[in-house]
Structure formats: structure tokens, C-alpha cells
Amino acid sequence: MSDEKVYSVHLSNFGFGLLVWLLILAQQIRHEFGLKDPHKCLTLLQNGTWSPLAPDGSRKWEPKGCRMVEHAADSLCECLDHQKLVFIGDSTIRQLFWTAAKKVARGRSETSMKRILQSNNKHHNLFFRTDCAQLDFIWDPWLNSSTSYDILKNFNALPPTLSEQSTEMNEQSPMLIVLGAPGFWAARYGGDDYLNIFKRAIAGISPYLSPDLDKNISTAMTTTRNSGGVTSKIFLTPVGIPNYEDLAPNRSKSITPDRVEEMNYHLSRVFTRNSTFIPWVYNEIPMDPKKDIDRDGLHVSDSVAALKLEIIFNALCNSAANARSRSFRGTCCVAAPKNDIFVAACLLLGLVVGFTTGARRALEVSGNSEGINCALAIGNILIILIWCWCADGISFLGKVERHYQQGTFVTTCVIWLVASVLSLSRSPQQKGGPSPSKRDPPGYRGPGYLSRNQSNEIKGLMQGIILLYHYHYASQVLWVYKIIRLFIAGYFYISGYAHTQYLLTTDDFSLQRVIEILFRINLLSVLLSYMMGTTYTSYYFAPVATFWYLVLYAMLFFFKSRNRDMRWLLFKVLLTTRLTNWFILTPGILETAAKIIHFFFFISIDVQEMRFRLGLDRYITFVGIIVAALVHHASVRRSRPVLELGFGKAVFSLEFTRWLTTICVGSIVTFFYVTQTYLQEKRAYNQLHPLISWIPILGFILLRNSHRMFRDWYLTLPNILGTFSLETYVLQYHIWLGGDATAKLVVGYWEGR
Numbered sequence: 001m002s003d004e005k006v007y008s009v010h011l012s013n014f015g016f017g018l019l020v021w022l023l024i025l026a027q028q029i030r031h032e033f034g035l036k037d038p039h040k041c042l043t044l045l046q047n048g049t050w051s052p053l054a055p056d057g058s059r060k061w062e063p064k065g066c067r068m069v070e071h072a073a074d075s076l077c078e079c080l081d082h083q084k085l086v087f088i089g090d091s092t093i094r095q096l097f098w099t100a101a102k103k104v105a106r107g108r109s110e111t112s113m114k115r116i117l118q119s120n121n122k123h124h125n126l127f128f129r130t131d132c133a134q135l136d137f138i139w140d141p142w143l144n145s146s147t148s149y150d151i152l153k154n155f156n157a158l159p160p161t162l163s164e165q166s167t168e169m170n171e172q173s174p175m176l177i178v179l180g181a182p183g184f185w186a187a188r189y190g191g192d193d194y195l196n197i198f199k200r201a202i203a204g205i206s207p208y209l210s211p212d213l214d215k216n217i218s219t220a221m222t223t224t225r226n227s228g229g230v231t232s233k234i235f236l237t238p239v240g241i242p243n244y245e246d247l248a249p250n251r252s253k254s255i256t257p258d259r260v261e262e263m264n265y266h267l268s269r270v271f272t273r274n275s276t277f278i279p280w281v282y283n284e285i286p287m288d289p290k291k292d293i294d295r296d297g298l299h300v301s302d303s304v305a306a307l308k309l310e311i312i313f314n315a316l317c318n319s320a321a322n323a324r325s326r327s328f329r330g331t332c333c334v335a336a337p338k339n340d341i342f343v344a345a346c347l348l349l350g351l352v353v354g355f356t357t358g359a360r361r362a363l364e365v366s367g368n369s370e371g372i373n374c375a376l377a378i379g380n381i382l383i384i385l386i387w388c389w390c391a392d393g394i395s396f397l398g399k400v401e402r403h404y405q406q407g408t409f410v411t412t413c414v415i416w417l418v419a420s421v422l423s424l425s426r427s428p429q430q431k432g433g434p435s436p437s438k439r440d441p442p443g444y445r446g447p448g449y450l451s452r453n454q455s456n457e458i459k460g461l462m463q464g465i466i467l468l469y470h471y472h473y474a475s476q477v478l479w480v481y482k483i484i485r486l487f488i489a490g491y492f493y494i495s496g497y498a499h500t501q502y503l504l505t506t507d508d509f510s511l512q513r514v515i516e517i518l519f520r521i522n523l524l525s526v527l528l529s530y531m532m533g534t535t536y537t538s539y540y541f542a543p544v545a546t547f548w549y550l551v552l553y554a555m556l557f558f559f560k561s562r563n564r565d566m567r568w569l570l571f572k573v574l575l576t577t578r579l580t581n582w583f584i585l586t587p588g589i590l591e592t593a594a595k596i597i598h599f600f601f602f603i604s605i606d607v608q609e610m611r612f613r614l615g616l617d618r619y620i621t622f623v624g625i626i627v628a629a630l631v632h633h634a635s636v637r638r639s640r641p642v643l644e645l646g647f648g649k650a651v652f653s654l655e656f657t658r659w660l661t662t663i664c665v666g667s668i669v670t671f672f673y674v675t676q677t678y679l680q681e682k683r684a685y686n687q688l689h690p691l692i693s694w695i696p697i698l699g700f701i702l703l704r705n706s707h708r709m710f711r712d713w714y715l716t717l718p719n720i721l722g723t724f725s726l727e728t729y730v731l732q733y734h735i736w737l738g739g740d741a742t743a744k745l746v747v748g749y750w751e752g753r
Contacts, residue, residue, distance in 0.1 A: 044314060
């Protein structure tokens with residue numbers, strides 16, 4: 001067996017062993033932590049923190065270990081589906097009722113809300129119906145009324161499709177019940193017997209909040225995870241912690257820290273901390289007394305009330321929303337989705353491992369490696385797909401929000417650049433040859449303009465920073481966004497240049513070559529769209545690169561005999577530019593193409609996203625084509641009037657080289673000064689980007705090739721990354737990051753330690 005064959009077998013065995021080890025580690029994490037909180041409801045209801053301030057000054061509440069989302073009114077109405085929500089308690093619970101009513105009303109029932117608000121009697125029941133839900137508020141500050149008990153008796157934890165009760169009873173059973181612990185009224189009006197009053201109220205409702213309810217909810221979540229069914233829930237809010245300094249004198253004498261703490265302690269003894277129906281996190285939210293608490297010291301601000309309600313809605317609706325769409329971002333209170341493709345991939349991987357193990361000895365005897373090499377390639381792809389699903393598709397690994405911290409982002413980028421520079425190497429043709437001061441060996445022409453090592457180096461440098469850009473959530477910072485957009489355009493420039501050079505040099509327009517290129521570009525993106533349930537355009541780099549390759553190929557293929565005539569080639573470039581602009585920007589064309597692709601391949605395309613991505617870089621590929629044609633024609637003629645091609649000696653005079661360097665440096669500096677100073681809106685920059693992105697890209701590449709010494713050396717580390725930059729870009733969505741590259745993956749092993 002040759003060294004290459006042995007290497008391939010060992011690499012595949014290493015990948016399979018690594019996958020097994022990661023799965024064992026994930027199972028250990030799940031065993032230690034997941035059994036306590038399999039759906040990450042406890043972490044939603046018990047732990048959290050405010051995010052760091054965003055550049056715009058905003059902040060978000062983030063549970064520890066899972067992602068909470070803000071349900072829009074439409075998605076919330078889809079979850080509620082015309083069912084009943086009941087709020088029972090005092091004025092603090094009534095505040096949650098009004099917050100819910102405003103959210104689901106969607107601005108269509110303001111008159112009805114105002115009429116109810118104008119009622120003089122505050123201590124009465126309220127009923128409010130919208131076009132998507134029925135909301136009831138039961139005034140019961142002691143939590144002991146017959147109305148409350150009747151509602152609790154009729155409550156069903158299972159959704160209507162799983163309940164064994166009659167349809168009539170299901171219609172009466174609320175989807176959500178929010179109970180307010182009667183702490184404030186017991187402390188205010190209960191006198192010295194406040195604790196006994198509180199205990200009796202809790203004892204009266206405890207049969208409806210038994211641990212069996214938590215078990216039923218878990219069972220229902222698991223059963224309905226793929227059907228979109230919503231599991232009904234009861235929540236008992238703890239006794240709130242008021243701002244004691246702002247309490248009125250008649251309240252501050254009875255509502256004291258000791259009494260509040262004692263009542264909450266009783267709650268924690270009756271109901272364990274593992275109960276998923278007490279949102280203890282309500283008392284853990286850090287609040288500014290001046291902004292987040294009302295002047296009476298008891299009620300919170302509208303924004304905090306909305307946050308408390310959003311926590312409840314995340315516990316209620318996330319699992320069903322996740323079942324409807326795998327692109328749903330929330331991971332709190334979400335049951336693990338079922339994926340038949342994942343099961344099939346695991347079974348197929350087992351067959352591949354069995355085949356390669358059994359065929360290895362036969363390979364050593366016969367020397368026929370095609371079958372086993374194909375099996376090894378399939379095995380490696382399956383390993384990647386399985387790990388992507390384990391890392392991002394299910395709850396083995398946690399997902400947390402990203403936050404931009406400029407110092408950390410810049411530091412990691414500098415470290416990457418320094419490590420890249422330290423990996424400086426001489427081009428392979430020069431290794432072992434004469435020193436640069438001596439004459440080159442006969443026939444040596446140097447690495448040439450934008451050689452393979454150099455293009456891989458540039459792609460690797462850009463890809464390393466792009467990975468850090470996404471990991472550190474630097475996309476929300478405009479000055480970084482502008483630079484990254486240039487990196488993306490630079491990739492398409494290099495791609496257009498390389499494909500054009502190949503086609504002009506080899507005249508290889510064969511179908512086999514096209515299939516190989518398209519297979520390489522799209523393999524991971526297409527397979528992941530099936531495995532992860534995402535759209536093809538989620539990994540937008542692949543479809544955009546595919547589009548521009550097909551455009552480039554078609555342009556050079558038609559009248560290919562005319563490609564040697566620069567005038568004809570420039571005419572074809574201008575004509576193709578006009579046609580692609582029409583194809584991209586005209587409504588209806590991309591939509592039709594997306595429908596055709598979905599019909600034949602069953603993959604979804606976000607047309608608006610595709611149009612935006614294609615429009616951003618709709619000219620830079622043609623710049624790469626033109627430069628490649630100029631270089632090729634200069635090389636063919638053996639006259640070097642356009643660019644120094646690395647044929648051994650300098651072709652530009654020292655004076656011309658200085659002028660070229662000055663122009664390139666000046667263009668790059670002017671570009672960044674103008675774009676970073678005057679274009680302070682992303683939309684304005686995006687409109688100009690297609691027209692001006694070629695300026696710094698050409699300037700940098702001309703500088704990179706302006707001297708023989710620059711072309712003879714390259715950076716090894718970025719060069720290695722650049723050889724599989726497309727794969728790393730796609731895989732970052734599920735391995736480097738999570739939630740389709742919108743969150744960071746965390747192991748969670750040290751969570752809570």
C-alpha cells in the first residue's frame with residue numbers, strides 16, 4: 001500500500017475515532033447536566049444575566065446556557081392559536097395581563113383595551129379577546145377563590161391532540177395559567193399570621209403543581225416535537241422583591257425583607273428548585289430602582305414586565321416553533337428534534353467503517369485502491385455531517401449569544417496576522433536552488449503573478465479574519481463590516497482570475513471539469529441543507545460562487561475562438577455584465593430559478609438573500625476576468641507590457657516601480673479614508689461597494705506582485721487554510737459557531753461549577 005493510501009486510511013480512522021470520542025464526551029455532559037434539565041427550561045426560569053451593552057446602547061436578557069428569543073406578535077399568535085390565557089393574582093399579575101394583551105392585540109383592539117382600562121373598579125376580573133387568543137384576568141390576591149380552583153381543576157397539561165378528555169373540556173382548559181403567589185397581600189393584611197395564610201394558599205394550589213405535572217409536560221414536549229403541538233403550562237410567580245425605600249409608609253411597615261424572604265423560602269421548600277413552574281429568575285433580574293421599578297416600589301416598568309412575560313412565552317411556545325422550523329433561534333424549553341437523515345447517516349457510516357475494515361487486507365494484496373478511497377471519502381463526509389448535527393442540531397452542546405468586544409476582536413486578529421507572518425516560506429520551486437543573489441536555474445520562471453501559493457495565502461488570510469469576525473459578532477460594527485465586504489469581494493476576484501486563467505490556458509471546457517468544480521463548491525452546502533433543515537442560501541458563499549462560475553464559463557464558452565482577441569473578450573464581458581445585472585435585479589427571474597431548483601433538488605432558496613448577495617459583488621468577478629485575460633495574453637506574446645509576470649528579471653524600470661507603488665498605496669489609503677469617514681450608513685456603503693471594491697483589491701495584489709522577492713515568498717499558515725477556505729466557511733455555521741452561525745457553541749461542562 002502506498003504512503004498516500006496509508007495516509008488516507010489513517011486520516012479516516014482518526015476522524016471516526018474523534019467523532020466517537022466527541023459523542024462519548026457529549027453523552028457524559030448530557031448525563032451530568034441534561035437529565036436535570038433536558039429541555040433547558042430550568043436555566044430559562046432560574047438563571048440569566050444582562051448582556052454587555054451593544055454599540056447602540058441596547059442590552060438583552062440572556063439565560064445561562066440557552067438562547068431566549070423575542071416572539072413577534074404574529075409568531076406568538078401562531079403559537080396561541082385562539083386558545084385561552086388566564087392570569088390569576090393581584091395587581092402585579094394584572095400588569096403581566098395587560099402586557100400580554102398589548103402584545104397579542106397587534107394594534108387592532110386599542111378601543112376595547114381603553115374601555116376596559118377606564119373602568120373605575122380595579123379589583124375585578126377582566127376579559128379581553130383578540131383575533132388570536134382569549135385573555136382572562138382573575139382578581140384573586142389571596143389565591144383561594146372558587147373561580148381559581150375551578151380553572152385549575154379543568155387544566156390539561158397535554159395539548160388537545162393528546163388529551164383524553166372531551167372536546168368541550170379541551171375548549172375550557174387554558175393553554176397558559178399564570179398564578180401570582182399571595183405574598184404582598186398576606187404580608188400587608190395578614191398581620192402576625194401572614195405566613196400561615198400564605199402557607200394555606202400555597203397548600204390549596206399545590207395539588208395542581210405536583211411533580212407529575214412536570215413529567216407530563218416533558219412527555220408532551222417530546223411527543224409533539226415534530227407535530228408543532230403546544231404543551232399547556234402553569235406558572236407560579238414567586239413573591240416579588242420590591243424597592244423597599246420607595247414603599248409607602250403603610251406598606252413599608254408590613255412588607256419587609258424578612259417577610260418576603262421567609263415566604264419565598266417556604267415556596268422553595270414546598271417546590272424543589274427543579275420545578276419548571278416557578279420562574280425564580282424574576283427575583284434574579286438586576287434592576288435599576290430609578291428606571292426599572294415604578295414609583296410605588298411594588299410594580300416594575302413596562303420593559304421589565306415585557307421581559308417577564310417573554311420568559312413565560314419562551315417556555316410556552318419555543319418547542320412548537322422549533323418543530324415548525326429548524327431555523328428557529330431559540331434553544332430554551334426546546335425538545336430535541338427528530339432527524340431521519342441523521343439516523344440514516346449513522347447507519348451508512350457504520351457500513352462504510354465495516355467495508356473499509358474488511359477491504360483493507362484485500363487492498364494490500366490487489367493494490368486496487370479506488371473502492372476503498374471512495375469509501376473513505378464518503379466516511380469522512382458522513383463524519384462531518386453527523387458532527388454538525390450533534391454540535392448544532394440537538395442539545396448536546398449549549399448555544400450562547402455572541403457579543404462584540406473590540407479589544408478582544410482586534411487582539412485575536414493581530415495574533416492571527418503575527419502567526420501568519422512567522423510562517424513565512426520560500427516558494428517550492430526555489431527550495432534547494434541557488435540563493436536570490438545568484439542566477440536562477442535555466443528555465444525557471446518564478447511563481448508568476450498571483451500564483452497558487454499566493455492566492456491560497458490571500459484567501460487563507462482573509463478566511464482567518466472572517467472566522468474571527470463571525471465568532472466575535474463584529475458584523476454589527478460598520479467599519480469592520482466594510483473591510484470584510486472587501487475580503488469577500490477579494491475572494492470572488494481571485495476565483496474569477498483563477499478560473500479564467502485555467503480556461504484560457506488549457507481550453508478545457510469539458511463537462512467533466514464543470515461537474516468537478518460545481519461538486520467541489522456545493523457538496524457540503526447541499527448536504528448540510530438536507531441534514532440541518534436549512535436553506536441552500538444559508539451558506540450563501542457556495543451559491544454565489546456557483547452562480548459566478550457558471551456566468552464566467554458560459555461567457556468564455558460561447559465564441560471561445562474569439563477569446564484570444566481582447567476586443568472581442570472585452571465586448572463579451574460588457575455584454576455579460578449587462579445580462580447578469582438584468583438577471584439579478586429584475587423581479588421574478590430569480591424567483592423562477594429558485595422554484596425550478598426546489599422542484600428538482602428539494603432545496604429551498606431565500607431569493608431576497610440571494611439577490612442581495614449577488615448584487616453586492618456583481619462586478620468584481622469581471623475585473624478578475626479582465627486581469628486574467630491581460631496576463632494570459634501578455635504571457636502568450638512573451639512581451640510583458642502589462643504586468644511583471646515573474647519570468648526571471650525585472651521588466652519595469654525602478655522609476656516606474658516607484659510610481660506604481662505610490663499609486664497603489666495612495667489608492668488604498670484614499671479608499672479607506674473616504675469609505676470610513678464619509679459612508680457612515682451600511683445601506684449607503686452597500687450601494688457603492690460593487691462600483692469601488694476593485695480599487696483596494698487591485699492595489700493590494702499589484703503591490704503583492706510588484707517585486708520578485710514578494711512573489712518568491714508566501715505565508716505557509718494562511719496558505720494551508722486557503723486550500724480549504726470554502727469548507728471552513730461552510731462548516732463554521734455548525735462547528736465553529738451554532739444556530740446557523742448566530743451563536744457560540746459551549747460545552748457546558750463547567751456550567752454551574
